[in-house]
Amino acid sequence: MKLWIRSEVARLTNIRAGQSRKMGVPGPEGSIGKMASADLNKETYEFCIKLLGAEGMLYGSYEMVRPETAMSFDSIPKAFLRARANSIEGGTSEVMRNILGERVLGLPGDVRVDREIPWSKVPRN
């Protein structure tokens, strides 16, 4: 029930964000949605795997198959594994939290000792 409610909140927030974009005033919903949906998707598939019990450990076939549509999965375990990437791809959840904290909430930024240094001059090992 909690997962369903969070899904509904995400869906309705996405609709609101789309309408704001159409009016030319995109808000912070994009960054919030990216971060929230990554966690939600991961938790939803974790729950599905728990419901499957021991069957959740079965991967199905390892044969290379081109999916009929993008992001479609023929098994819950495959979707569960793919969901792990949601908090990395398109900007990690840690970086999204920084963006929301600093640019939306106006909190003090991280200490950045290399802020004024060109990338080529940043010390690295």
Ligand SMILES: Cc1cc2nc3c(=O)[nH]c(=O)nc-3n(C[C@H](O)[C@H](O)[C@H](O)COP(=O)(O)OP(=O)(O)OC[C@H]3O[C@@H](n4cnc5c(N)ncnc54)[C@H](O)[C@@H]3O)c2cc1C
């Ligand atoms: C499945 C998958 C598909 C992808 N598809 C694409 C694609 O189609 N096109 C494309 O261009 N890229 C794609 N990527 C790349 C993706 O955008 C990057 O992996 C992602 O932005 C993170 O960058 P990075 O791997 O360099 O990690 P890094 O930036 O090196 O981050 C490493 C770790 O440090 C943390 N970190 C980094 N900076 C900060 C900070 N300032 N504050 C706090 N923590 C920080 C991160 O959260 C992470 O845990 C894909 C990645 C994956 C996993």
